[in-house]
Amino acid sequence: MSFFGKLKSRLFKSSSKIEEGLDAIVEEGGEPDREPQGVPADPEPTPAPPEVTPPADPEPAPVPDTPPAPPEETPAPVDPEPEITPDPGPGPAALPPADPEPERPVERPPVTPLEIPAEDVPSAPDAPLEVPVETPSESRKPGLMGRLFGRGGSEAPVMRRTLDDDMLESLEELLISADMGVDTALRVTANMAEGRYGRKLSVPEIKELLSREVARIMEPVAKPLPLYPTKPQVVLVVGVNGSGKTTTIGKLASQFKAAGKHVVIAAGDTFRAAAVEQLQVWGDRAGVPVLTAPEGSDPASLAFDAMTKAQAEGADLLMIDTAGRLQNRQDLMEELAKIVRVIRKKDPEAPHNTLLVLDATTGQNALNQVETFQKLADVTGLVMTKLDGTAKGGVLVALADKFGLPIHAIGVGEQIDDLAPFDPEEFAAALTGSAT
Numbered sequence: 296m297s298f299f300g301k302l303k304s305r306l307f308k309s310s311s312k313i314e315e316g317l318d319a320i321v322e323e324g325g326e327p328d329r330e331p332q333g334v335p336a337d338p339e340p341t342p343a344p345p346e347v348t349p350p351a352d353p354e355p356a357p358v359p360d361t362p363p364a365p366p367e368e369t370p371a372p373v374d375p376e377p378e379i380t381p382d383p384g385p386g387p388a389a390l391p392p393a394d395p396e397p398e399r400p401v402e403r404p405p406v407t408p409l410e411i412p413a414e415d416v417p418s419a420p421d422a423p424l425e426v427p428v429e430t431p432s433e434s435r436k437p438g439l440m441g442r443l444f445g446r447g448g449s450e451a452p453v454m455r456r457t458l459d460d461d462m463l464e465s466l467e468e469l470l471i472s473a474d475m476g477v478d479t480a481l482r483v484t485a486n487m488a489e490g491r492y493g494r495k496l497s498v499p500e501i502k503e504l505l506s507r508e509v510a511r512i513m514e515p516v517a518k519p520l521p522l523y524p525t526k527p528q529v530v531l532v533v534g535v536n537g538s539g540k541t542t543t544i545g546k547l548a549s550q551f552k553a554a555g556k557h558v559v560i561a562a563g564d565t566f567r568a569a570a571v572e573q574l575q576v577w578g579d580r581a582g583v584p585v586l587t588a589p590e591g592s593d594p595a596s597l598a599f600d601a602m603t604k605a606q607a608e609g610a611d612l613l614m615i616d617t618a619g620r621l622q623n624r625q626d627l628m629e630e631l632a633k634i635v636r637v638i639r640k641k642d643p644e645a646p647h648n649t650l651l652v653l654d655a656t657t658g659q660n661a662l663n664q665v666e667t668f669q670k671l672a673d674v675t676g677l678v679m680t681k682l683d684g685t686a687k688g689g690v691l692v693a694l695a696d697k698f699g700l701p702i703h704a705i706g707v708g709e710q711i712d713d714l715a716p717f718d719p720e721e722f723a724a725a726l727t728g729s730a731t
């Protein structure tokens with residue numbers, strides 16, 4: 296299965312929620328349409344009359360309300376040809392004008408959410424996530440069948456609904472229900488409507504637009520965990536209990552190890568013996584030593600010892616697990632501050648990264664957690680876990696939109712290799728089901 300296919304299947308709850316919602320929206324107010332339409336690649340300055348055949352080359356227009364617009368927008372697939380084809384799938388309107396090839400294999404090198412220097416891994420140091428993937432404009436050309444059927448006319452008309460206020464409201468509600476948050480949902484739908492108001496859109500066309508908007512928001516935050524030449528690079532891992540800190544440390548350690556790095560883990564949640572044991576299990580799996588201390592002992596003292604050991608061994612990386620007891624914020628803040636104070640005696644620049652691990656199943660609550668942890672620690676990046684098995688994946692879009700913190704990786708399962716680098720286009724496509 297292609298990487299995209301895997302991510303899509305892991306995000307199935309979120310994507311099926313959005314897909315089902317879109318089907319319902321278009322079904323509700325739409326009508327069968329045999330006229331060729333097509334989504335304008337970019338907003339046009341004035342609304343286009345609904346019956347106009349798609350322009351061969353619509354002029355890209357600026358999107359005033361889109362703050363994180365990338366310098367170069369990937370033009371959307373524009374199909375100059377009529378594109379009405381028989382529906383091969385179960386959905387009411389399964390044929391977008393730009394027909395994504397269903398099983399387009401995306402060849403990817405082994406991917407990790409780490410920014411690893413070029414000599415260590417095949418990927419480039421500055422862009423480990425930049426895997427050559429065809430852009431939608433290149434890849435979404437209609438397939439042979441689509442072209443043949445599109446040209447010859449279709450027996451099954453495509454359902455389309457006119458983009459009006461009612462439809463926009465329904466779209467907003469859908470995105471809010473998918474945990475994108477009100478502000479982000481409003482911004483996304485406004486951008487989708489820009490220059491397209493009054494046009495008739497099919498489900499695949501809406502998915503495509505939505506996916507493009509989501510990717511646009513996520514693009515600036517998709518950054519792998521940077522690796523520095525500093526030895527040891529200290530990564531402090533924070534997050535509430537159960538968010539997936541231990542699991543994420545284990546997965547990261549395994550990936551670093553596989554990349555030839557010498558890793559040390561410090562089990563800094565000394566308050567829970569079970570947490571320490573669990574970290575040891577992950578350390579064993581990853582083949583990485585885990586430093587522990589007796590239950591109830593001072594985590595800062597353990598961190599200091601771990602720092603000493605990591606320095607003595609010339610370790611590349613020291614990952615420090617921490618407690619996540621938000622019930623007593625003051626204690627937690629003091630505990631984290633003390634850990635930082637102590638390791639800075641060894642290296643004034645440490646910690647070099649403070650990763651906040653968030654559980655996607657908590658939905659909008661993840662936003663509160665970011666705010667809280669930003670007050671407790673100097674959060675430098677996020678890892679979002681449990682994106683598999685939740686319909687709340689949209690929260691990642693809200694997080695990116697609201698905080699702009701780097702998203703280093705996403706957890707999509709409980710196994711050691713279920714930590715994927717964060718790729719905005721793949722995520723957007725998987726979330727919206729736009730390239731199924």
Ligand SMILES: Nc1nc2c(ncn2[C@@H]2O[C@H](COP(=O)(O)OP(=O)(O)OP(=O)(O)O)[C@@H](O)[C@H]2O)c(=O)[nH]1
Nearest residue numbers: 536537538539540541542570680681706707708709
């Ligand atoms: N499905 C799924 N489960 C995950 C993922 N990441 C972690 N988990 C599970 O979430 C549960 C909690 O994960 P932990 O790593 O123990 O979380 P923690 O933040 O260390 O929790 P404490 O030790 O209580 O502080 C475990 O059962 C993990 O297997 C993920 O990406 N997907």
